[in-house]
Amino acid sequence: SQQGEEDPQALSIQEGENATMNCSYKTSINNLQWYRQNSGRGLVHLILIRSNEREKHSGRLRVTLDTSKKSSSLLITASRAADTASYFCTSRGGAQKLVFGQGTRLTINP
Amino acid sequence: DTEVTQTPKHLVMGMTNKKSLKCEQHMGHRAMYWYKQKAKKPPELMFVYSYEKLSINESVPSRFSPECPNSSLLNLHLHALQPEDSALYLCASSRGPQETQYFGPGTRLLVL
Numbered sequence: 001s002q003q004g005e006e007d008p009q010a011l012s013i014q015e016g017e018n019a020t021m022n023c024s025y026k027t028s029i030n031n032l033q034w035y036r037q038n039s040g041r042g043l044v045h046l047i048l049i050r051s052n053e054r055e056k057h058s059g060r061l062r063v064t065l066d067t068s069k070k071s072s073s074l075l076i077t078a079s080r081a082a083d084t085a086s087y088f089c090t091s092r093g094g095a096q097k098l099v100f101g102q103g104t105r106l107t108i109n110p
Numbered sequence: 111d112t113e114v115t116q117t118p119k120h121l122v123m124g125m126t127n128k129k130s131l132k133c134e135q136h137m138g139h140r141a142m143y144w145y146k147q148k149a150k151k152p153p154e155l156m157f158v159y160s161y162e163k164l165s166i167n168e169s170v171p172s173r174f175s176p177e178c179p180n181s182s183l184l185n186l187h188l189h190a191l192q193p194e195d196s197a198l199y200l201c202a203s204s205r206g207p208q209e210t211q212y213f214g215p216g217t218r219l220l221v222l
Contacts, residue, residue: 030208033210035213040198040216040218041215041216042114042116042200042213042214042215042216043153043200043202043213044213045210045211045212045213048210088152088153092208097155097158097166098155098211100152100153100154101152102151102152103151103152105150
């Protein structure tokens with residue numbers, strides 16, 4: 001299977017703290033993307049990092065990519081209650097297929 | 111218009127019913143996708159339409175039948191479903207087959 005693994009499966013932190021989620025994948029990629037999914041709803045695209053990039057920022061999000069280790073991390077700084085959601089990394093398994101990791105369920109406690 | 115819409119939001123159907131899920135986008139995207147998502151699991155790809163032609167069918171049972179009437183619309187026809195088909199069905203679209211996918215809010219399906 002090309003599906004990656006995400007770590008941790010669940011993360012619970014206090015509001016204001018930073019949250020870090022990790023993702024590993026199995027095959028070579030052109031890019032890796034992170035999505036957020038609020039409870040039982042559609043996925044929102046957060047950020048895309050290309051295979052020739054090592055780090056990318058978007059607002060409070062920081063994504064790193066290590067192609068030698070086939071891994072990526074997503075850091076959310078200064079977390080807010082609204083960040084409570086599931087976070088998925090996706091890698092492209094072929095021209096048209098996104099392969100999703102298992103996801104990290106993030107809970108931000110007030 | 112920068113969103114993907116899906117109707118209905120919720121659907122309850124019996125195993126002998128025939129129903130359809132609808133997905134629409136007006137972003138000029140030429141690739142559209144159906145995913146199935148079970149609780150606490152990642153989405154799983156079912157079908158891909160590229161330029162209104164079915165390009166990927168992930169060995170989905172024939173009780174699910176996709177249709178792409180035009181570049182803005184994607185339907186999923188359901189017939190003789192099983193209770194294990196109960197899930198969140200997500201539609202997505204992208205500018206091209208390798209571009210970022212944008213997801214609709216999903217249809218939550220319950221098969222009794």
